[in-house]
Amino acid sequence: MTTDHRQFLSRGGAHLHQSAIRRMGTLAARVPDVITLAAGFPDPATFAWTDLRDIAGDLLAGTDASVLQYGPTRGYGPLVEAVRGVLDSRHIHVAPDEIVVTSGSQQGLDLVARVLLDPGDVVLVEEPTYTGAISVFVNAQADVVGVPQDEEGVDLDALEATTRRLRAEGRRIKCFYVVPNFQNPTGLLISPARRCGLLEWAARHDVLLIEDDPYGVLRFEDSAVEADTRAIRADDGEGRVLYLSTFSKTLAPGLRVGWLVAPPVLAERIDTAKQAIDLSTGVLDQRVVYEALRRGVIERALPRLRQHYRAKRDVMEQCLHESFGDQLRWRSPRGGFFLWATLPPGLSDEGLLEHAVARKVIFVTGRAFFVHEDVHDHIRIGFSTPTPERMREGVRRLADALIAAREPPAAQP
Numbered sequence: 001m002t003t004d005h006r007q008f009l010s011r012g013g014a015h016l017h018q019s020a021i022r023r024m025g026t027l028a029a030r031v032p033d034v035i036t037l038a039a040g041f042p043d044p045a046t047f048a049w050t051d052l053r054d055i056a057g058d059l060l061a062g063t064d065a066s067v068l069q070y071g072p073t074r075g076y077g078p079l080v081e082a083v084r085g086v087l088d089s090r091h092i093h094v095a096p097d098e099i100v101v102t103s104g105s106q107q108g109l110d111l112v113a114r115v116l117l118d119p120g121d122v123v124l125v126e127e128p129t130y131t132g133a134i135s136v137f138v139n140a141q142a143d144v145v146g147v148p149q150d151e152e153g154v155d156l157d158a159l160e161a162t163t164r165r166l167r168a169e170g171r172r173i174k175c176f177y178v179v180p181n182f183q184n185p186t187g188l189l190i191s192p193a194r195r196c197g198l199l200e201w202a203a204r205h206d207v208l209l210i211e212d213d214p215y216g217v218l219r220f221e222d223s224a225v226e227a228d229t230r231a232i233r234a235d236d237g238e239g240r241v242l243y244l245s246t247f248s249k250t251l252a253p254g255l256r257v258g259w260l261v262a263p264p265v266l267a268e269r270i271d272t273a274k275q276a277i278d279l280s281t282g283v284l285d286q287r288v289v290y291e292a293l294r295r296g297v298i299e300r301a302l303p304r305l306r307q308h309y310r311a312k313r314d315v316m317e318q319c320l321h322e323s324f325g326d327q328l329r330w331r332s333p334r335g336g337f338f339l340w341a342t343l344p345p346g347l348s349d350e351g352l353l354e355h356a357v358a359r360k361v362i363f364v365t366g367r368a369f370f371v372h373e374d375v376h377d378h379i380r381i382g383f384s385t386p387t388p389e390r391m392r393e394g395v396r397r398l399a400d401a402l403i404a405a406r407e408p409p410a411a412q413p
């Protein structure tokens with residue numbers, strides 16, 4: 001007799017939310033020679049191979065057991081100090097007991113959900129939003145409610161109206177999740193006024209903001225954008241904001257090192273939750289990241305990374321203009337990895353994907369970034385990983401797919 005393992009699943013285990021982006025990864029692996037415009041990965045061409053080889057070699061050359069030993073849950077002490085320095089440069093000034101080093105900011109989100117959310121609590125999100133965050137909040141059995149946004153960021157009137165409606169229904173709103181800088185998936189940079197409005201909203205309604213900032217330092221323009229990427233946490237005088245960031249986009253995501261900033265009481269709870277999950281972020285990974293910070297590897301890389309991804313954005317936009325004319329519309333991203341394109345009327349993201357897969361090119365359907373809304377007129381195009389040649393070919397295939405998706409189905413004989 002075969003065992004039905006599904007019967008052993010918990011309710012939570014049976015209803016886990018799969019990331020749409022990971023699903024695209026599985027699809028990509030199944031289609032040979034597929035060109036992926038779906039990924040949000042850093043470009044492997046930017047990896048600091050020589051520096052990382054030197055660092056890893058130095059760390060493993062001796063017999064300093066602490067390099068391979070268990071470490072404190074909060075993080076390797078010198079790395080916590082170095083992260084404080086990184087935060088200072090972002091105008092966020094915190095004490096060490098407000099920092100927890102995490103296994104990527106994805107784990108940071110999960111930890112925050114674990115300590116803040118009871119089943120049925122409301123988490124508000126800007127829509128569209130990062131699918132990985134939707135998964136975390138759904139898996140915590142929270143009620144995730146989307147609030148629309150325009151070209152400046154979340155619509156504050158809609159936020160206020162949603163808050164009042166939910167409160168009138170007796171719902172407990174715990175937090176609002178926001179990616180203010182070069183959002184995944186829209187590439188949007190939220191305006192300073194909206195950032196300020198969000199802080200005021202949080203204070204007025206006594207709720208928290210979860211600010212997720214993996215892309216802020218990857219800006220394509222100089223000083224003007226630097227001021228515009230100022231973290232919401234930098235202006236938070238009340239402890240309303242939990243701030244998350246990562247070394248995934250600036251050093252290497254395989255190292256799985258990120259961090260979060262939370263008021264001491266919450267940081268302590270998060271530390272306790274993390275003890276039960278992984279005891280600590282990989283110690284060797286943390287040591288590598290610390291050395292990369294100490295030796296100035298990341299600092300030196302930043303101008304190059306900005307220039308690199310800016311050039312990739314430019315190539316992608318040029319390819320899209322050439323292949324699509326004015327059929328696709330998008331707002332040029334001023335940083336980050338993503339371009340959010342609106343399809344011509346009458347075309348659906350899923351319909352287009354079907355034709356795209358047949359032509360061996362993939363993207364992420366816009367629908368994946370909405371919680372409940374059945375919106376099908378956007379696609380997310382990642383420009384960070386493909387080479388210019390692959391971009392050109394991928395966009396050409398995508399344009400063919402668009403033509404095919406528009407053609408009426410052939411009449412049956």
Ligand SMILES: Cc1ncc(COP(=O)(O)O)c(C=O)c1O
Binds near residue numbers: 105214246
């Ligand atoms: C908005 C956002 N948050 C968090 C993450 C997770 O990053 P990490 O590699 O640090 O876990 C990503 C990764 O793409 C992201 O886009």
